[in-house]
Amino acid sequence: MWARLSSGRRRYLGAFGTPLLYAAAAVVLGVTVPRLEAYFLPNFPPIFDAASAIAVLGSIAAGMLPLTGLVYSLAFVLVQFSATAYSPRLVSWLAGSAFMSHALGIFTATFIYSLAALGWVNRGGTGKVPMLTVWFAIALLLASVVFFVMLVERLEMLQISRVLAWTGDQGRTVIARDFAPLDRPGGPSRNADAPDELPAVRQVLVHRGGPAVIQAIDVERLVALAAKEDVVVAMALAVGDTVMDGMPLLRVHGGSRPVADDRLRALVRLGAERTFEQDPKYALRILVDISIKALSPAINDPTTAVQALDQVEDLLLRLGRTSLSAGRLRDDRGDLRLTFPVPSWDDFLVLAFDEIRFCGESSIQVMRRLRALLHGLIEQVPPARRPALERYLARVDSGTHRAFVDEEDRRDALEEDRQGLGLSRQRRASIDPPPGGPAAV
Secondary structure (H helix, E strand, C coil): CHHHCCHHHHHHHHHHHHHHHHHHHHHHHHHHHHHHHHHHCCCCCCCCCHHHHHHHHHHHHHHHHHHHHHHHHHHHHHHHHHHHHCCHHHHHHHHCCHHHHHHHHHHHHHHHHHHHHHCCCCHHHCCCCCHHHHHHHHHHHHHHHHHHHHHHHHHHCCCHHHHHHHHHHHHHHHHHHHCCECCCCCCHHHCCCCCCCCCCEEEEEECCCCCEEEEEECHHHHHHHHHHHCCEEEECCCCCCEECCCCEEEEEECCCCCCCHHHHHCCEEEECCCCCCCCHHHHHHHHHHHHHHHCCCCCCCHHHHHHHHHHHHHHHHHHHCECCCCCEEECCCCCEEEECCCCCHHHHHHHHHHHHHHHCCCCHHHHHHHHHHHHHHHHHCCHHHHHHHHHHHHHHHHHHHHHCCCHHHHHHHCCCECCCCCCEHHHHHHHCCCCCCCCCC
16 A cells, blocks of 8 residues: 555645644544543542642643744754755755654643543532543643653754764665665675576556656565566666656566556655655765755855765765666576666766865865875775776866865865865875884884
């Protein structure tokens, strides 16, 4: 079922459906709890009188509504700020999160339940106070306070260092799950690149509707379906690509009968925007967006770009040590069943470096960090992937010579510095000589 719903629809249902469920539950509890208390605990000892209970419940109800408005006004202002300062693709991280829906739900439930509970205090002029009902309202209030504290903590995640770390974590999760190390025995790198001659195309599944992004494919079920039908499913586009009306979504090779379109379509999830789930490029995309926005003349914050490059380097280092041929999957018998386009090492480098290199060409800090990043990768990735990095290092140096006319500025920009403007590689080498060398004085 998850594949049938686009992420936009699921987010819409979550954003509005969850608070509505909380509100409905509050109405049911507001009617049920007092009745159950009157039936099972008719003599439950009251702690305070009817006037005090009315004051407590009224204060809770009166306070929750403005608090909810205040908190969410602040939250969405900060979200809008983060979208402007960092990247608009980060808005869904906070605004569309399940936590925000549950927080709004618990605030709303506390307000509605307190109103319902007020109707049972001094009901019919009896002067009785349903204490269990009142205590339940106080418990909801405490839960709301907990959610409020958690919400404040979540808003602190909008600090740039935390945003960058969170984005990097999403990319690291995808890499660890979907890409096997090059040195893993029996890993996909052993035979995934072996060419396979696909059978003739028997079926083409085309997209119908407006532009949509391929967010994820259900790999396991597609492989199982292909094995059952004895076919090979070949995705026409990669995860993260946008498909237009009438464009091929996938092709089915071989088989004696066509596979139902609905069965295939249900295993390819489409939506309005890209997601991190199966797209390792998306984390790099957001990190690059943050970098080039920080390097824009309106913001002029090269330090943020350098912080983003720390995460970019880590992701590229992990990718450089993995097999990038994850797009050919086989069944238990070793027969090819599913193929889909995956980015190459050069594709990752183009995404990670080209825009930052162009926008940060005149920044000494960014150029020094880029050179340190490239040298670090050259030293640590397998030899087969070093030539592409060396070409980028030459392009960075060429851009530096072009951007800095002054000889001293050019010399400073050609230093390697992991902090951008902190400790150059030459200075570090003079302080920390190689083992067995003379100690620095």
